[in-house]
Amino acid sequence: MTSKTILINPVTRIEGHAKITIHIDARGNVDDARFHVVEFRGFEKFCEGRHYTEMPNITPRTCGICPVSHLLASAKACDAITGRTIPRTAKMLRELMHMGQFIQSHALSFFHLSAPDMLLGFDSDPLKRNVIGLVAAAPELAVKGVLLRKFGQEVIKAVAGRKVHPDFPVPGGVNKALTAEQRDAMLKGMPAAFETAKIALDLLKGYHAKNLAEVEDFGNFDSNYMGIIQPDGALELYDGNLRFCNAKGEIIHDQVPNAKYLDYVAEAVEPWSYMKFPFIAKLGYPHGMYRVGPLARLNICSHISTPLANAELKVWREKRRVQTSSFYFHWARLIELLYGLERVQQLLEDKEITSTDILVSNQPQDPVGVGIVEAPRGTLIHNYWVNKDGKVEKVNLIVSTGHNNLAMNKGVQHVARKYVKAKKLKEGMLNRVEAVIRCYDPCLSCATHAIGKMPMVVELVDADGSVVDCLRK
Amino acid sequence: MSTNGKVKVATMWLSGCSGCHMSLLDIDERILELVKHVDILFSPIVDIKVKDMPYVDVGIVEGCVNNTDQEHELKMLRERCKVLIALGDCAVTGNVPSLRNQFALKECLSRAYEQTESTKIACIPNDPIVPKLLPKAHPLQEIVKVDLHIPGCPPDADCIWFALTELLAGRIPQFNEKNMRYD
Numbered sequence: 019m020t021s022k023t024i025l026i027n028p029v030t031r032i033e034g035h036a037k038i039t040i041h042i043d044a045r046g047n048v049d050d051a052r053f054h055v056v057e058f059r060g061f062e063k064f065c066e067g068r069h070y071t072e073m074p075n076i077t078p079r080t081c082g083i084c085p086v087s088h089l090l091a092s093a094k095a096c097d098a099i100t101g102r103t104i105p106r107t108a109k110m111l112r113e114l115m116h117m118g119q120f121i122q123s124h125a126l127s128f129f130h131l132s133a134p135d136m137l138l139g140f141d142s143d144p145l146k147r148n149v150i151g152l153v154a155a156a157p158e159l160a161v162k163g164v165l166l167r168k169f170g171q172e173v174i175k176a177v178a179g180r181k182v183h184p185d186f187p188v189p190g191g192v193n194k195a196l197t198a199e200q201r202d203a204m205l206k207g208m209p210a211a212f213e214t215a216k217i218a219l220d221l222l223k224g225y226h227a228k229n230l231a232e233v234e235d236f237g238n239f240d241s242n243y244m245g246i247i248q249p250d251g252a253l254e255l256y257d258g259n260l261r262f263c264n265a266k267g268e269i270i271h272d273q274v275p276n277a278k279y280l281d282y283v284a285e286a287v288e289p290w291s292y293m294k295f296p297f298i299a300k301l302g303y304p305h306g307m308y309r310v311g312p313l314a315r316l317n318i319c320s321h322i323s324t325p326l327a328n329a330e331l332k333v334w335r336e337k338r339r340v341q342t343s344s345f346y347f348h349w350a351r352l353i354e355l356l357y358g359l360e361r362v363q364q365l366l367e368d369k370e371i372t373s374t375d376i377l378v379s380n381q382p383q384d385p386v387g388v389g390i391v392e393a394p395r396g397t398l399i400h401n402y403w404v405n406k407d408g409k410v411e412k413v414n415l416i417v418s419t420g421h422n423n424l425a426m427n428k429g430v431q432h433v434a435r436k437y438v439k440a441k442k443l444k445e446g447m448l449n450r451v452e453a454v455i456r457c458y459d460p461c462l463s464c465a466t467h468a469i470g471k472m473p474m475v476v477e478l479v480d481a482d483g484s485v486v487d488c489l490r491k
Numbered sequence: 492m493s494t495n496g497k498v499k500v501a502t503m504w505l506s507g508c509s510g511c512h513m514s515l516l517d518i519d520e521r522i523l524e525l526v527k528h529v530d531i532l533f534s535p536i537v538d539i540k541v542k543d544m545p546y547v548d549v550g551i552v553e554g555c556v557n558n559t560d561q562e563h564e565l566k567m568l569r570e571r572c573k574v575l576i577a578l579g580d581c582a583v584t585g586n587v588p589s590l591r592n593q594f595a596l597k598e599c600l601s602r603a604y605e606q607t608e609s610t611k612i613a614c615i616p617n618d619p620i621v622p623k624l625l626p627k628a629h630p631l632q633e634i635v636k637v638d639l640h641i642p643g644c645p646p647d648a649d650c651i652w653f654a655l656t657e658l659l660a661g662r663i664p665q666f667n668e669k670n671m672r673y674d
Binding site: 037039052054055056057058059060062063064065066076078079080081082083085126130153157161164165167168171180181182183279280283284285286287288289290291292294296299303401412414416 | 506507508509510511512513514516517519520522523526557558560586587588590591593594598599600602603604607608609610611612613614615616617618620621622624628644645647648
């Protein structure tokens with residue numbers, strides 16, 4: 019049943035970044051659908067032998083869209099190795115940088131990648147269906163979106179020194195204090211940022227209202243959910259224990275300390291993808307499929323600690339307590355964007371944010387360190403083992419998009435069942451497949467190669483392994 | 492030049508983190524100015540449904556060459572562009588992805604897919620659908636001729652902007668101490 023001989027000719031190879039195969043049985047029914055990740059770089063091996071303090075510089079090169087998340091997961095794993103608690107201001111500054119990252123990343127996802135579909139239409143001219151087309155069609159909105167992303171990037175730059183790949187968090191704290199001038203400059207930008215976030219939310223809610231049937235059915239399937247939360251169950255993005263829920267929102271495991279993640283999460287490898295398939299250990303493979311990221315975080319949390327975002331959460335949950343349609347990812351992302359802005363405001367207004375008490379000693383004490391954060395796309399796990407000199411002996415990473423691997427495959431299957439008829443791929447399938455994957459906003463450099471607008475080839479594979487139909491773009 | 496007088500550009504993302512494309516987006520509102528002069532015909536940041544890689548004036552490549560697909564794509568772009576730019580340290584030197592070159596490829600794969608502590612169902616991906624990894628990761632110039640190197644991890648947005656505007660003015664960018672400072 020597996021695809022033994024799929025030939026990809028040189029022309030399709032140039033666009034082979036995201037490959038999808040649909041497998042059908044002898045009667046022509048969809049048997050399986052696979053989203054193939056085609057990139058491997060080997061961080062788990064080549065970090066061996068480095069000093070652990072180098073890890074926050076090396077590992078963010080996993081991903082230039084969410085480098086700040088890798089940086090923080092890495093720094094937290096290193097904190098654990100030092101066995102020290104970092105100063106309060108250092109923790110606040112790290113979270114501030116993290117919120118800048120959420121703002122820029124979620125703004126990018128909405129304005130640059132998703133809004134063109136929603137505003138220009140899924141079936142509009144592909145050459146214009148991008149942020150540049152949005153600039154032409156709705157210049158004022160596009161500019162607001164670009165400036166909101168810029169605001170997030172500027173927060174990162176002000177706090178951490180540069181926009182992409184800063185080196186600001188270090189084991190034991192951070193290496194730069196915030197000045198009052200920098201704080202005030204950021205505060206000045208807040209009103210415009212809040213306004214744009216509200217415009218985006220209104221746009222999205224309008225789209226949901228107008229396209230109810232489609233958004234409710236879109237990549238809609240049951241799964242488990244995972245993420246970190248605060249001690250009282252509130253939404254958390256920087257530091258908290260793990261919670262696992264089932265499709266009904268019932269808790270499977272709660273308040274799991276970061277260092278114990280290996281008892282709860284396991285991974286499988288399939289020969290047809292370089293991205294591994296994490297699953298909830300207790301539930302087995304593949305039944306232990308779970309989703310992470312904005313949808314999962316809003317499903318597992320009891321509430322949000324900031325007022326504006328919490329009010330929006332209540333609207334998001336109006337129809338049901340747990341949202342299962344993949345389209346709700348977009349809406350959840352904008353609620354988190356609002357939460358990010360509220361947290362930036364709160365952190366900047368804290369008297370201690372400009373304190374210079376930002377670093378403790380960073381001698382290695384513990385041979386193992388685990389650091390977990392919520393990246394924009396979901397839970398990110400870094401785990402290092404070091405010797406007594408702090409030299410890294412082993413590394414394990416489970417990246418955000420990886421957690422969603424089983425779910426993305428399931429989403430593609432869901433679409434395939436509708437769009438495969440009589441051993442033919444129906445037109446319109448590519449956009450839907452792409453859209454279902456884009457709901458997860460896959461941080462594809464963690465895994466593949468596209469900022470969401472993915473060159474794609476879909477092949478329909480017969481029971482005997484031959485390709486009977488192919489669509490590409 | 493295309494018929495509308497705009498410069499045709501392709502951008503490509505090989506083995507890298509996308510940070511250089513992010514830095515390109517960090518030109519922010521200057522993108523409005525850029526699209527007056529440039530048609531981006533092939534890029535991970537725009538939605539392209541062409542069946543084939545277009546012929547362009549400028550090809551901009553992020554990342555190094557790590558597998559057979561990437562080697563093929565890069566060679567094809569080289570044939571189809573007039574000026575090829577290696578953007579960022581991975582493209583220029585191999586940078587972080589080439590750290591694997593100190594280990595045998597087999598060891599890297601084995602660690603990731605067989606030995607990692609969370610991996611319970613193990614195998615090494617080898618289906619023909621996934622591209623074959625090259626024994627070593629290569630900077631672009633080991634595979635094709637490169638016309639311009641822009642170093643940095645990533646290069647600063649202002650530096651990318653300078654390079655693009657110089658090229659649009661018909662000049663090969665001459666970097667100096669000032670515009671190569673990223674902090």
